[in-house]
Amino acid sequence: MASKLEAEKVREAIGCFTGWQLMELDTCAHCALCTDKCPTYTDSKAPNYAPGVRSSKTTRLINKQLGLRAMLFGPKPVTESEVADLADSAFNCTLCGRCMETCPFGFQTHELWTTVREFVYALDGTPPKVMMLDEMLEGTRNPYGLDADMRLDWAEYTGFEDVPEKKQAEVAYFAGCTTAFKGANHEIAYSIASILNQLGEDWTLLGEDEWCCGSPLLLAGNKEKAREFAEHNVQALESREVKTVITGCAGCFRVFKWEYPKLLGRSPRFRVIHAVEYLRDKLASGELKPEPFQGGVAYHDPCELSRLGGVIEAPRVALKNLVSDYVELPENGMHVRCCGGGGLLQAANNDLRLAIVKRRLGQAKELGVQVLTSACPACKLAFIDGLRESGDDIEVLDIMELAARRLGLL
Amino acid sequence: MDSLIDALYPFFVEKLPYITISVFFLGVALRLVRWMNAPKGEEGTHLSITAAVKYVILDLVFFRKTFKEDKITWAAVFLFHVAAGGILFGHMRGFHLWSEEMFTPLGEGVAKFMVQILPVYMGWIFIATQIFLLVRRAALEGRQLLSLPNDYLSLLLLLITSILGQGMRVFPPEAIPSETYSVVFIPGFIVLHLEKVPSFHWFFWHILFTQLFIMYIPFSKLVHIFTGVISSALYGSRRSEYGL
Numbered sequence: 001m002a003s004k005l006e007a008e009k010v011r012e013a014i015g016c017f018t019g020w021q022l023m024e025l026d027t028c029a030h031c032a033l034c035t036d037k038c039p040t041y042t043d044s045k046a047p048n049y050a051p052g053v054r055s056s057k058t059t060r061l062i063n064k065q066l067g068l069r070a071m072l073f074g075p076k077p078v079t080e081s082e083v084a085d086l087a088d089s090a091f092n093c094t095l096c097g098r099c100m101e102t103c104p105f106g107f108q109t110h111e112l113w114t115t116v117r118e119f120v121y122a123l124d125g126t127p128p129k130v131m132m133l134d135e136m137l138e139g140t141r142n143p144y145g146l147d148a149d150m151r152l153d154w155a156e157y158t159g160f161e162d163v164p165e166k167k168q169a170e171v172a173y174f175a176g177c178t179t180a181f182k183g184a185n186h187e188i189a190y191s192i193a194s195i196l197n198q199l200g201e202d203w204t205l206l207g208e209d210e211w212c213c214g215s216p217l218l219l220a221g222n223k224e225k226a227r228e229f230a231e232h233n234v235q236a237l238e239s240r241e242v243k244t245v246i247t248g249c250a251g252c253f254r255v256f257k258w259e260y261p262k263l264l265g266r267s268p269r270f271r272v273i274h275a276v277e278y279l280r281d282k283l284a285s286g287e288l289k290p291e292p293f294q295g296g297v298a299y300h301d302p303c304e305l306s307r308l309g310g311v312i313e314a315p316r317v318a319l320k321n322l323v324s325d326y327v328e329l330p331e332n333g334m335h336v337r338c339c340g341g342g343g344l345l346q347a348a349n350n351d352l353r354l355a356i357v358k359r360r361l362g363q364a365k366e367l368g369v370q371v372l373t374s375a376c377p378a379c380k381l382a383f384i385d386g387l388r389e390s391g392d393d394i395e396v397l398d399i400m401e402l403a404a405r406r407l408g409l410l
Numbered sequence: 411m412d413s414l415i416d417a418l419y420p421f422f423v424e425k426l427p428y429i430t431i432s433v434f435f436l437g438v439a440l441r442l443v444r445w446m447n448a449p450k451g452e453e454g455t456h457l458s459i460t461a462a463v464k465y466v467i468l469d470l471v472f473f474r475k476t477f478k479e480d481k482i483t484w485a486a487v488f489l490f491h492v493a494a495g496g497i498l499f500g501h502m503r504g505f506h507l508w509s510e511e512m513f514t515p516l517g518e519g520v521a522k523f524m525v526q527i528l529p530v531y532m533g534w535i536f537i538a539t540q541i542f543l544l545v546r547r548a549a550l551e552g553r554q555l556l557s558l559p560n561d562y563l564s565l566l567l568l569l570i571t572s573i574l575g576q577g578m579r580v581f582p583p584e585a586i587p588s589e590t591y592s593v594v595f596i597p598g599f600i601v602l603h604l605e606k607v608p609s610f611h612w613f614f615w616h617i618l619f620t621q622l623f624i625m626y627i628p629f630s631k632l633v634h635i636f637t638g639v640i641s642s643a644l645y646g647s648r649r650s651e652y653g654l
Binding site: 104 | 440441444445446447448449450465469470473475476478479480483487547550552553554555556557558561629631633634637638640641642644645646648652653654
């Protein structure tokens, strides 16, 4: 018989759901309209990964404690196997938020599924590989378990000289862990840093003082730790009297812009922009004059930048200044099909991640795309891994890398 | 059977409505307590009235998202809700909230259509679309869907209620106590005025299942009648906040 969890612990864990979220779960009619748009369901056909099933299973566990039957006859125990089953559903999700766009009631599913992970975390049901990330973040302040002094290695590897680490600056470039620690993304950091230099910005990096933005902690369900990371980063930036934070990472951008005010209970004293927004402005003002690329270039919207971040037009405007033949992928903008690189899916189910990215690459291939761009280091890694499997002849670049190339900086 | 129904009829008409209303409001209160006792979230919810109204109309009145995803389901869902609204409106005539005369200026034919012909079609559409939704749910079960028992129960209750209601129109009238011409559920508050004597058996079971259905609303997914408006308004507000 599956072991049972203490009722008090379960009740406490239910406390992570807000009133709105309980209302959403109580309202979800399991209509399944979201299912065929869900990347993890469509590429696995596993019913447990369907959003409606996740909603149903979460409701069932909550109702064991708070439902009408529980009120009349007392709560029923929640078993460890039930929590493991919910964890399987919750972590086989890219948290792309596409189900929100198909939900007839507009449930804010990205937040809801993140809270389900928090619920699972509180009940000790988080998958072991995800817990490893959590532990590495605790120890090294990044999800790769690498030493903090390696955070600026990208500069050394790319030959970027005079790395600015100022005590005060107008602009801070927040590179993010996936850009700083993953070799395939080092040129993104180099490109952004070079463009900032080209434009003579008064900018700085945080160096070892840069901690993970906290996104993986939120995605793992460890909100309290994420709050600690947010406090550190905001303090590090505010103490430097930074006015604008630029990041090239869609995940960092979303967390800084939309999660930090919630985690901290106040808005930071700086504005946050994604590098593509900065690039768009500088291209529009004529301060940057690139030589347009000749060839078919498509743009994949990172979910965390577009649907979950609110930045959809800026990368397109920028790209139209950078390329002669812009190709729009199907399922774009608000309705973008996830590349599979989000939601810690790589840790939970890398095979599924690869299946999802191959579908997206197939869409680009059908259009004869020469260069596939994005504005997120996690998307770039997913595409590179997908291409390694599929063998398709598509070049993958971040928009900032493409811009730096067309400006003669890279 | 008839004697049992005759014996129970006064209870269902005179006593049960009080229980129905009490259970309904108790259920609503329990739901509200459950939601309001939960944490509020880290910051106040952004609300944009314009965006909220826009998305409630687009998503809940026209079912825009369902239309984009699945045209057949959209047709069923749209017609189902139109029929539900129409039937609810039709019942209001029995409670004297509107009358046939209100439509007379539009022509005798229109008035007749509104009170005699349209309700019959609405009834059939209502039943047909419910059967479609029930079959759809069963067909998707195990593949994409994991319905909870109450997902089926609410649909089944509504289907039975509407079949019984339609049965009243279809089957010929039978003997019925004279007092049912004005059925006083709650004196001075809920009084149903009937122009024609319906089939008594169908009427009896219809009012029983209607009340069971009303009692069940707050404990089922049917809360979406109210909460769907809130979640759509919040979704619209979010899009406005994100500049989308």
